[in-house]
Amino acid sequence: MQKSVFFGTIAAAGLLAGMASAATLEDVKARGTLNCGVATGVPGFAFTDASGEWDGFDVAVCRAVAAAVLGDGKKVNFVPTTGKTRFTALASGEVDMLARNTTWTYSRDVDLKFTFVGVNYYDGQGFMVRKDLGVTSAKELDGATVCIQTGTTTELNLADYFRINGMSYEPVPIETNAEAQQKYLANACDVYTTDASGLAATRATFETPADHIILPEIISKEPLGPLVRQGDDQWADIVRWTFNALVIAEELGVTSANVVEMSKAPTNNPEINRMLGTEGEYGAMMGLDKEWAVKAIAAGGNYGEIFERNIGEKTPIGLARGLNAQWTQGGLLYAPPFR
Amino acid sequence: MAATTDPHSSESFRLGMLLYDTRYRSVTIQIIALVLFMLALGWLVSNTISNLEALGKTFGFGFLWTPAGYDINQQLIEYQNTDSNARAAMLGILNTLLIAVMGCVTATLLGVVAGVLRLSNNWVVARLMTIYVEGFRNVPVLIWILIFAAAINESLPAPNAFRGDDAESSMVLGSMAFTNRGFYVPEPLFSRSLGTLDIGGYFGISLDLVLFVAALAAGIWGAKRLGAQATRKQAATGERPHTFWPSVGLIVIPPVVVLVALGFHLGYPELRGFNFRGGIHMRDSLIALWLALSLYTGAFIAEIVRAGILAVSRGQTEAASALGMRPSWTMRLIILPQAMRIIIPPLISNYLNLTKNSSLAIAVGYMDATGTLGGITLNQTGREMECLLLLMAFYLIVSLTISVFMNIYNERMKLKER
Numbered sequence: 062m063q064k065s066v067f068f069g070t071i072a073a074a075g076l077l078a079g080m081a082s083a084a085t086l087e088d089v090k091a092r093g094t095l096n097c098g099v100a101t102g103v104p105g106f107a108f109t110d111a112s113g114e115w116d117g118f119d120v121a122v123c124r125a126v127a128a129a130v131l132g133d134g135k136k137v138n139f140v141p142t143t144g145k146t147r148f149t150a151l152a153s154g155e156v157d158m159l160a161r162n163t164t165w166t167y168s169r170d171v172d173l174k175f176t177f178v179g180v181n182y183y184d185g186q187g188f189m190v191r192k193d194l195g196v197t198s199a200k201e202l203d204g205a206t207v208c209i210q211t212g213t214t215t216e217l218n219l220a221d222y223f224r225i226n227g228m229s230y231e232p233v234p235i236e237t238n239a240e241a242q243q244k245y246l247a248n249a250c251d252v253y254t255t256d257a258s259g260l261a262a263t264r265a266t267f268e269t270p271a272d273h274i275i276l277p278e279i280i281s282k283e284p285l286g287p288l289v290r291q292g293d294d295q296w297a298d299i300v301r302w303t304f305n306a307l308v309i310a311e312e313l314g315v316t317s318a319n320v321v322e323m324s325k326a327p328t329n330n331p332e333i334n335r336m337l338g339t340e341g342e343y344g345a346m347m348g349l350d351k352e353w354a355v356k357a358i359a360a361g362g363n364y365g366e367i368f369e370r371n372i373g374e375k376t377p378i379g380l381a382r383g384l385n386a387q388w389t390q391g392g393l394l395y396a397p398p399f400r
Numbered sequence: 401m402a403a404t405t406d407p408h409s410s411e412s413f414r415l416g417m418l419l420y421d422t423r424y425r426s427v428t429i430q431i432i433a434l435v436l437f438m439l440a441l442g443w444l445v446s447n448t449i450s451n452l453e454a455l456g457k458t459f460g461f462g463f464l465w466t467p468a469g470y471d472i473n474q475q476l477i478e479y480q481n482t483d484s485n486a487r488a489a490m491l492g493i494l495n496t497l498l499i500a501v502m503g504c505v506t507a508t509l510l511g512v513v514a515g516v517l518r519l520s521n522n523w524v525v526a527r528l529m530t531i532y533v534e535g536f537r538n539v540p541v542l543i544w545i546l547i548f549a550a551a552i553n554e555s556l557p558a559p560n561a562f563r564g565d566d567a568e569s570s571m572v573l574g575s576m577a578f579t580n581r582g583f584y585v586p587e588p589l590f591s592r593s594l595g596t597l598d599i600g601g602y603f604g605i606s607l608d609l610v611l612f613v614a615a616l617a618a619g620i621w622g623a624k625r626l627g628a629q630a631t632r633k634q635a636a637t638g639e640r641p642h643t644f645w646p647s648v649g650l651i652v653i654p655p656v657v658v659l660v661a662l663g664f665h666l667g668y669p670e671l672r673g674f675n676f677r678g679g680i681h682m683r684d685s686l687i688a689l690w691l692a693l694s695l696y697t698g699a700f701i702a703e704i705v706r707a708g709i710l711a712v713s714r715g716q717t718e719a720a721s722a723l724g725m726r727p728s729w730t731m732r733l734i735i736l737p738q739a740m741r742i743i744i745p746p747l748i749s750n751y752l753n754l755t756k757n758s759s760l761a762i763a764v765g766y767m768d769a770t771g772t773l774g775g776i777t778l779n780q781t782g783r784e785m786e787c788l789l790l791l792m793a794f795y796l797i798v799s800l801t802i803s804v805f806m807n808i809y810n811e812r813m814k815l816k817e818r
Contacts, residue, residue, distance in 0.1 A: 145779050152455060152782075173782040174456045194674075204673040206581055211765075212779035217469045220481035231581075231675065232471045234765040234776070248558035249580050249684065251674045291456065 085157050085289070085296035086348055089130055094138045097123035098156035101141040101237045104262040105372040105380075106162055115139045118371040121361040122160040122181060122287050122304060129303045129353040134360030143236050145212035148173055151290060158300050160287040162256060164214040169288075178301035180286040181364075183384040183393050185279035186215050187257035189264060192272050194251065199278035203228040208241045208250035210234075215255050218281040238263060256283050258372065258380055265377040298347050306336055306354040308396040310363035312387050317362035324355040336399045343399075364394065452785070461790075463781045464489070470776050472767045474683060477604060485777045492772030493794060499689055499768065500755040500798070506694035507754060508747075511701025516731065518706050529702065536699035542760050544696055549688035549764040556580040562671050575668050577676055582683040584669035584676040591663030608662055615654035623647040685766035689758065697754045704746045708739035740813050748806040752799050759795070769794055 089095050099107040099119055107117040115123075115137070124134035140156050147163065150156050152174070162184075163169075165177040188207075190196050199222070209216050211234040223230050233250045235241045242263055245253040253260065257279060264270045287304060289297050310316070313333050315323060324337040334340035338351035345351075361367050368385065372378045386392025418428045452459060468488040471481045476494040479487060518529040536544065557569040559579050571577045577584040594607035626643050634640040669679030712735050720730040759770040769791060778787035 145775065148779070148782060149784060152784075168782075202674075204675055204677070206675060211771075211776050216776065217780065220469060220471045223471075224481060230471070232473050234473075234767065234771065236762075236765075244553060247553045247580060248560065249553045292454075 085293050086130065086299065089157055093131065094136045095123065095127040095130065095158070096138050096140055096156045097126070098140045098142045098147055098150050098159040098161055099123065100161045101143055101239070103162065103238050103259055104266050105376065105378040106258070106262060107141075107160075116371070118182070118367060119160040119162060119287075121367040121371065122307075123158070124360045125307055125357040126158065126300055126303045128356040128360035129306075129349060130299065132350075132352075132356055134356075143212070144210045145236065148175070151175065151288070154290075157296070158287055158289045162259065162285045163288060164256075165284045165286050165288075166214060174291040175288045176291045176297045177286050177288045178297055179304045180284040180393075181304060182258060182285040184256040184258050184283040184285050186218050186254060186281040186283055187260050187279055188276040189245075189253045189260045189273055190251060190276065191248075192274050196276065199276045199280065200226060200228075202230065202252060204230065205251040206231040206233060206249070207252045207254055208233045208235055208244050209254055210238070210241060211236065213255070214281070214283065219254055222280045242266070256285065258285075261380055262372065262378045265379065295347060299349065302347065303353075303357050305396040305399070306357055307364040307367065308387075308394050309336060309399055310354075310358045311365040311394075312389065312396065315358060315363060317359055317366060320355055320358045324352065332399050448785075457782075457785075459785060461786055463777075463783050463786070466781075468777060469780065472772060474686065474767055485773075485781065488777060489769065489773035489790070492767055492769040495766065495772075496755075496758055496761075496768040496770075496794075497798070499686065499693070499758045499761065499766070502690050503693040503697065503754045503758065504751050506690070507697035507701055507750070510694060510698030512705050514698060514702035515705025516709070518702060519709060532695075533699045533702050536695050537703070541692055541696040541757050542763055544692035545688055545760055545763055548691050549684060552582075552684045552688055553580050559671060559675050562676075571669075575666070575679075577669055577671075579676070580684065581675065582681055582685075583687060584679045584681055586666040586668050587678070587680045589665055589667040591665060593662065611662070612655055612658050615658040616651070619651040619654045622650040626650065683766070685761070685764040688764050689761050689766050693754050693757055697750055697757075700750050700753075701747065704743050704750065705739070708743035709735055711742050712738045741815060744806065744810045744813055748803060748810070751802050751806065755798055755802065756795060 097120075099115065099117075102108050103117070103119075105117055107115065107119045110116050120139070123137050123139065127137045128134040140150060142150050142156070142159070142161060147159055147161055148169075151159050160181075162182070164184075165180060169175055170177055188199050188202065190202075196202065202223075207219065207230050209219055209232050216232075216234075219230075219232070230252075233244060235244060238255070238259065241253055241255070244250050246267070253263070255263075257275060260275050264273050264275070267273060287300055289300055291297075309332070310320070313330060315333060315337070320337070323333060324339060327334045327339040331340060335343055336354045338344055338353070338355065342351070344353045362370070365387075368382065369375065372380045374381055382390070382392060384393050386394065388395040418424050464486040465484050467482050468485045469481055470488070472479055472488060472491050474495055475491060476498065477491060479491050514529045514532055517525050518533065520526045520529075556578055557580065559577070559581060561568040562571065562577060562579070575586050590608050594611065596604035596606050597610070598604055623646075626647055630641050630643045667678050669676040669681075671677075716734055716738065717730055720734045721727075725734070758768060759774075761768040762770050762775060765771070773787055773794075774791040778784055781787075
């Protein structure tokens with residue numbers, strides 16, 4: 062008797078697990094929270110604030126999706142993942158989406174069976190060294206000890222870069238940004254290499270950031286973006302268009318301050334009307350309500366607001382928009398039209 | 401056979417007897433359990449296959465022959481980042497075996513010393529050993545690994561501190577540098593090297609090392625023969641010829657001759673650029689892992705040794721002292737040989753534990769099999785299933801091999817019963 066109950070439970074769990082990959086939206090709605098994989102802690106991008114709440118540039122994407130789907134940006138269960146555990150967590154269904162400085166590459170998209178829904182930060186790999194080493198270029202790093210996060214694209218770029226330039230190095234593999242920071246500050250490695258944004262964010266937390274420089278060479282393209290499992294196009298569309306809505310909102314001047322006002326009555330811009338649900342039934346097309354974009358934007362503001370608040374020039378991290386400006390400002394942010 | 405005396409046995413077989421007859425019941429239960437077990441196993445396999453299919457993943461080992469693309473710091477054999485994942489895994493496996501062998505040797509030495517000293521009559525020594533054993537045994541080994549790694553990283557000077565004329569730190573004996581990136585010690589070099597022997601283009605074995613080991617082995621074998629001869633002579637004539645110096649000569653001279661012939665000299669580490677170059681670099685991760693595993697497992701072995709010694713009857717010690725034997729002789733010739741029979745079986749399981757615990761290397765970035773095959777390769781190729789199966793197979797094979805050898809040794813040490 063007990064055995065049959067046991068096996069029945071396993072069989073049911075197996076069936077549920079099989080179905081989970083098919084309809085993520087229903088799962089999330091039934092559960093009432095969004096499981097979102099984030100980094101274990103990168104200042105500005107994903108961190109817990111003084112009250113223990115998750116905040117940051119990547120975290121804001123999770124909150125926007127939760128707001129669009131569940132109507133509340135706080136209904137997120139954040140799952141911290143390392144560079145090594147993130148893909149297993151997503152593939153196994155432990156998280157519904159990853160918003161965790163993950164580089165969009167061919168093999169991750171095609172071979173690992175994930176769908177990247179967009180790019181929320183255009184980045185590149187850089188090197189940080191102590192100023193007193195007197196190094197001014199990455200080409201002078203022959204023989205250096207380099208701290209590198211394992212399971213990342215930066216690990217492979219680093220190997221390629223040193224091989225192509227005929228230089229040797231001593232890799233020190235580490236798991237998390239915090240661990241890298243500790244090793245680097247203890248002088249157990251000369252160089253810390255990761256995405257330039259991550260370097261800037263890490264340096265901002267040092268006691269004396271001015272003692273460290275980020276070398277001018279950017280050795281790779283690192284388009285970082287949120288991703289979901291392949292095979293659930295509806296869910297991929299929801300995450301993609303929630304993110305696009307944030308970008309379009311900035312382009313059209315919709316902010317967290319005026320979005321509620323704008324959604325009360327149709328404005329004279331039809332694209333805003335379509336997005337905010339005052340015109341047409343666009344939300345229903347992907348299984349959401351009319352107000353989804355309003356809630357997503359109200360949760361943390363548009364892309365520009367999220368950027369400025371978490372990593373912009375007025376924050377300690379102090380990143381310029383650069384490539385991440387709107388296409389109208391000479392950047393690469395270019396969301397498809399909302400119609 | 402008791403058919404005529406037992407009226408029940410003449411009854412014809414009924415199906416209910418499978419359950420109610422004690423003669424068949426146990427068999428029935430076993431068969432049912434077996435079927436259920438097979439069903440569970442089949443369900444697990446089919447569930448795995450269907451879930452992998454649902455994820456659109458294939459199962460295959462082709463990824464092993466694609467370029468790994470990443471670098472490994474500790475290389476016991478040649479490796480470049482353009483080499484295959486299989487070779488990267490091989491490096492990891494060799495690193496695991498290295499730490500396992502180093503750990504087992506030092507843990508045994510530490511354990512035997514601590515175990516014997518814990519029984520010492522000297523109060524201070526005995527208590528110190530108790531503190532060692534209880535301290536290490538009762539804290540998770542992962543914590544010890546992290547403590548040692550942090551101690552090396554944070555307390556020792558960086559290579560930079562060795563720079564300049566009035567450097568903050570200097571090398572020990574002018575030849576060894578203890579830095580927070582590991583220890584740099586002199587390396588043996590041969591000016592008339594024999595080169596390496598390539599095995600199938602996959603492995604290179606240093607012929608110098610082979611020759612040296614062969615010379616050493618020959619010397620030891622010769623010394624053993626000499627000892628055996630002396631024992632025979634002692635048995636025949638009652639007088640044992642002095643063999644100590646000839647034995648030492650037999651053991652020492654052949655390796656020394658080989659070393660001189662090969663032009664042996666030491667290569668010293670020296671600070672060039674960012675780091676020390678030359679010499680042997682024992683990385684901080686290796687040292688932290690080695691110390692932690694040795695001290696941790698050593699504490700368990702100490703208890704096993706103590707238990708083994710205490711299990712030898714007190715009468716043996718008394719008999720030995722009645723014969724006028726010194727305490728050190730009593731320990732070496734009377735007690736330890738008998739205690740060994742009790743010590744070896746649990747010792748095997750501690751060696752196995754140490755080898756398996758070495759996979760905690762991942763915490764300090766030591767590139768063992770778990771770090772390469774089960775870590776970076778798994779992550780960069782996304783072949784979780786295949787990598788983990790291979791990793792399990794590897795640890796299984798290593799553990800079983802250790803068991804087999806230790807069991808053979810146990811057989812030889814066992815009390816011969818006739």
